[in-house]
Structure formats: C-alpha cells, structure tokens
Amino acid sequence: MSETKRHHHFIGGEHVAPSSGEYFPSINPATRGVLYEAARGGAEDIDRAVRAARAAFEDPAWRDLSQTKRGHLLRRLGDLIGENAEELARMESSDNGKLLREMRGQLAGLPEYYYYYAGLADKIQGSTIPTSDRRVLNYTTREPLGVVGAITPWNSPLTLTTSKLAPALSVGNTVVIKPSEYTSATVLRLAELVLEAGFPPGAVNVVTGFGAEAGQALADHRDIAKISFTGSTATGARIAANTASRFIGSTLELGGKSPNIVFEDANVANAAMGVVAGIFAAAGQTCIAGSRVFAHRSVYDELLERVTERARTIKIGDPLDEATELGPLAFEDQRDKVAGYVDLGRSEGAKVLTGGNATDAGLGGFFYEPTVLVDVDNDMRVVREEIFGPVAAIMPFETEEEVLRLANDTEYGLAAGVWTSNLSRAHRVADRLEAGTIWINTYRAMSPMSPRQGFKNSGVGIEHGTETIKEYTRLKSVWVNTSEDPVADPFVLRS
Incomplete structure (x- = not known):
C-alpha cells in the first residue's frame, strides 16, 4: 500500500x-x-x-x-x-x-x-x-x-x-x-x-x-x-x-424503476434491442434502466425469446477489453445487493429464465450475469424496488389501459420507453405515462439541450x-x- x-x-x-x-x-x-x-x-x-x-x-x-x-x-x-x-x-x-x-x-x-x-x-x-x-x-x-x-x-x-x-x-x-x-x-x-x-x-x-x-x-x-x-x-x-x-x-x-412497453404493432426485433440496451447497458447501473418490461401478450413470447437469447450471449469480462459487452458491478456490496434481489425474486415465485448468478469472470471481480425474470407481477419487491443491476423483469399485458395502470403503479417516475408503429398511440401513451422522460421507439437517448426531470420519488428540479x-x-x-x-x-x- x-x-x-x-x-x-x-x-x-x-x-x-x-x-x-x-x-x-x-x-x-x-x-x-x-x-x-x-x-x-x-x-x-x-x-x-x-x-x-x-x-x-x-x-x-x-x-x-x-x-x-x-x-x-x-x-x-x-x-x-x-x-x-x-x-x-x-x-x-x-x-x-x-x-x-x-x-x-x-x-x-x-x-x-x-x-x-x-x-x-x-x-x-x-x-x-x-x-x-x-x-x-x-x-x-x-x-x-x-x-x-x-x-x-x-x-x-x-x-x-x-x-x-x-x-x-x-x-x-x-x-x-x-x-x-x-x-x-x-x-x-x-x-x-x-x-x-x-x-x-x-x-x-x-x-x-x-x-x-x-x-x-x-x-x-x-x-x-x-x-x-x-x-x-x-x-x-x-x-x-x-x-x-x-x-x-x-x-x-434520484432512483427509478422505469417501464419499457412493447405493443403488439411494434417492430419486435428493434424493441428487443431497446430492452437489452435499457437494462443491460452499463450493467444496469443507471437510474433510467428499463427494468420493468411490459410486452403485449401477442408478442410476449417472441420478445422474450429475442431478449433472452441476446442476454445469454453477452460477453462478460474485462471492461478494458474491446470485445467485452458487460463489465463488473462497481463494488462488492452492489454485486451482493443485486444477487440478494434475484434470490428474493425466486422466493417470491419468479422464474430465472437466464442468468441469476454472480461470477468473477475469471478476473476475481464483482460480476453478475445478465438476468431475465418471468412469472413476476407488479406487486413483487423485485419489480417494485430499484435493483441497479442487469436484471429485467418481463411481464405480459392485454390492453393499453392495463399497461398504463401497471406502468404508473410505482413510486418512481424518471423515464419510460414505448415501442409502437401507431403514431396516435405513441403520443397518447406518452401523455399519460407518469415520468419525466419518455422514449418512443428508442431508449437512453440524451442531449445537453433536452431537459430532464424526475416525477414522484425520482426527484425534484431540472437538469440539462x-x-x-x-x-x-x-x-x-x-x-x-x-x-x-x-x-x-x-x-x-x-x-
């Protein structure tokens, strides 16, 4: 030392x-x-x-x-x-x-x-x-x-x-x-x-x-x-x-538990990549992470397959290596917190479709596998509380009214994503979502010129x-x- x-x-x-x-x-x-x-x-x-x-x-x-x-x-x-x-x-x-x-x-x-x-x-x-x-x-x-x-x-x-x-x-x-x-x-x-x-x-x-x-x-x-x-x-x-x-x-x-909503008329391939970017980029360590994914039942299976397959192939390793796609969590307690939430999800009845394990990636560090949870509902702690790690909870929905109710049923209101080819629906849903930033057919776009504000327990005041x-x-x-x-x-x- x-x-x-x-x-x-x-x-x-x-x-x-x-x-x-x-x-x-x-x-x-x-x-x-x-x-x-x-x-x-x-x-x-x-x-x-x-x-x-x-x-x-x-x-x-x-x-x-x-x-x-x-x-x-x-x-x-x-x-x-x-x-x-x-x-x-x-x-x-x-x-x-x-x-x-x-x-x-x-x-x-x-x-x-x-x-x-x-x-x-x-x-x-x-x-x-x-x-x-x-x-x-x-x-x-x-x-x-x-x-x-x-x-x-x-x-x-x-x-x-x-x-x-x-x-x-x-x-x-x-x-x-x-x-x-x-x-x-x-x-x-x-x-x-x-x-x-x-x-x-x-x-x-x-x-x-x-x-x-x-x-x-x-x-x-x-x-x-x-x-x-x-x-x-x-x-x-x-x-x-x-x-x-x-x-x-x-x-x-402050914190977030952002919904990422995929409607039946969305380009599912694009939406799947948006879900992957929203939760696995930066190992999920971002307040705007799209950690709650809602997919219309008619496209739920396809979206789930695409997201899960990509999660399984994400390369975990040294963040300084150009080939690495997912680095470690920032410190040991954060890795343990993420692991604890996944274990809690299992105890609540969630199914781990892929991931769900800590690893050192052969380097000795604080890594956690990209994780997809299913068989979850909006009342589970793993869905309601901010995990701040690479853990997506994916849930089906039937109607626009239902998904708006589910998306807004949270103490947070930082960001939300909407995937649809229907322009009228895009604006209508954006108007009703209780979040300071709404992305339509994209996720995580930012600019110093665009103001950002959290609703509810996601904060007060404006940045940018x-x-x-x-x-x-x-x-x-x-x-x-x-x-x-x-x-x-x-x-x-x-x-």
Whole structure:
C-alpha cells in the first residue's frame, strides 16, 4: 500500500492533504486490485473548500467577469476534456467497471455539454415589466446563487458531475464537489482541467470521502447556497429536508424503476434491442434502466425469446477489453445487493429464465450475469424496488389501459420507453405515462439541450437544457423611479 498512488483533495487550485491525515483505497471492480488511495475528507476539509469557493465567488476576477468570457472558459474546458478523453475514459473504466468503449463514447460527447452552456452563458437575460406608473421602471435580472454543493454518484461520475458543473459555472457560481467514494479519480482530474482552462483558483473544489462524513458536512454547511445531488431516493429525502429547513434550494436526481412497453404493432426485433440496451447497458447501473418490461401478450413470447437469447450471449469480462459487452458491478456490496434481489425474486415465485448468478469472470471481480425474470407481477419487491443491476423483469399485458395502470403503479417516475408503429398511440401513451422522460421507439437517448426531470420519488428540479439555468440563479426585481419630481409625503392624501 505504501507504493499506491495517493490523491489529495483539490481546494483553492491546489492539491491538499486531508486534515485527518487519513486515506482510503479505491478498488478496481474487475480485479479487486487497489487502484489508488483517496483523501478521507471531513467537516474541516469541507469548510476549507467552501471558504475557498466563497472567496473565489466574491473575487472581482470571477464576480466581474463578463458572461461572454465565462463562456470562453467553458469552451476551453470542453476542448481540454476532448484532448484528454482517452486518459479520462480509461481512468473511469478502471474505477467503476464501465466498458472502455462506452466511456469513450461518453467522453466524445462530454465536451458538447460545456460548449452548450458556453453558448448559453451570455444569453441569460432578465425582462422589463410594465407598471401602472410610466415614471417607474421595473426590470428583472438573474444572478448567481453563490457556492453550490454538488454530490455526485459512482455510476457516471464525469457525466453526472458535468450536468451540475457546467450550468452552475455558466451563470457565475462557484462549486464544491463531493464525488462518490468509489470513483474519486476522474472528478479530481476534471478539477485540474478546470484550472488549466483558466478558471480562477477556488472556482471548483473537490473534497473526497464518505457520504456520512464529507457529504453530510457539505449539505450542512451554512455558506452553501444550493445542493445538487444525484443518488438514492432515501439520501435525497434527507437532503431535501435539510435544505428546506434552511430555505436553500436543492436539485435531486434520484432512483427509478422505469417501464419499457412493447405493443403488439411494434417492430419486435428493434424493441428487443431497446430492452437489452435499457437494462443491460452499463450493467444496469443507471437510474433510467428499463427494468420493468411490459410486452403485449401477442408478442410476449417472441420478445422474450429475442431478449433472452441476446442476454445469454453477452460477453462478460474485462471492461478494458474491446470485445467485452458487460463489465463488473462497481463494488462488492452492489454485486451482493443485486444477487440478494434475484434470490428474493425466486422466493417470491419468479422464474430465472437466464442468468441469476454472480461470477468473477475469471478476473476475481464483482460480476453478475445478465438476468431475465418471468412469472413476476407488479406487486413483487423485485419489480417494485430499484435493483441497479442487469436484471429485467418481463411481464405480459392485454390492453393499453392495463399497461398504463401497471406502468404508473410505482413510486418512481424518471423515464419510460414505448415501442409502437401507431403514431396516435405513441403520443397518447406518452401523455399519460407518469415520468419525466419518455422514449418512443428508442431508449437512453440524451442531449445537453433536452431537459430532464424526475416525477414522484425520482426527484425534484431540472437538469440539462435552458430550464436548468433557473436552478442555479435567483431572480431579482429592480424598481427605479425615473421622475425628478419631489417625492410626495405619504401621509398627505392626494386626489
């Protein structure tokens, strides 16, 4: 362990050792080997990072920078991410087990998020408001909140950090990031690129560590103006209560149990590939996973055969190998959680049609086979609770009304898929599904330009698109008396 690389916090533009002097290991989920050690942060480290962010926010070098020049910095950051894409992709693949080829695809598109918000930076405008008195001018402005706290997960560290960082910086905030303890390295590298792009020291700070220590301290800090969190619904509920009690905002992207619906008139071959992509891509470790599959009874057998056959042939192995199609789960507890849910499904009466076993893929890591469950119903825990792994529950339905009832019978509302050749039905079903993102004849399509919001227990607030700007600004109304007449005595009645 003495030869293992150590990562410090990144605070005020510098690498800073943890106040406790403690570090913790990051484990390669494919091999169980130690990748590096990260600083174990706590309240003292968070306070130092927030003070650095506050100083940067109040510094004229950042505060008085024009909106257009902020956009230039974001564009330069996007360029640097593109230039370092291979390094970042390999780091993230080793850290959380995602396929290298998938990470290359994500990194190829990631600069576009920064370019989008770079272009938006000087398009953020207020408005003038007509008043009953022509001598009084009323106008609004949008201004930054201050220091934003971002708490990000392990399944897509760079992408989900970017969803918060790019809009927050574009409007002039500064940021303190607490990445997942399982995936610290790429977020720390991103902070270095932020500095290289020309942002002032302290504009972006990273404190690594555990949620109960560093994450809680960040959420509790008195100088944080907003918390943006992606993670579990239970943690999001605690953050929502915390921020509400202090009258500050929160954006929360939480869990999901998304339905993927295949109607009788769908192209079944295409729908089967959509189901496979929706649940087995990223080993099912995504909040938008299409884990509940509903197939019309007339196409149920065909869809089931196609999905099961593809699941059986998915190549499990080293995520850095170009031939691998399914990598490991991100850490041992997550693999055990997935295995526990499949065992629970069996005890509830579900049948495992394929998969259903943990494996080390000959590498010693935390792998789990692509799994298809049948003989399930919407009341089983394995169907109602988020598993966050490569486990699909496939159920038949008879009518449109029935499947809408089943699809909406969930505490979550993040995403949904619809497969049909009937244009009228597509729009009709999309209108009635209780989810923030609806995909029709596709699944997992995303863009920085398209807003994303969770319904019900899947969260509050908006990420992506122009709408997210409101999440990171506050509205100010300014009234100006343009008349040079003497101000009237308020206690003298006027006719």
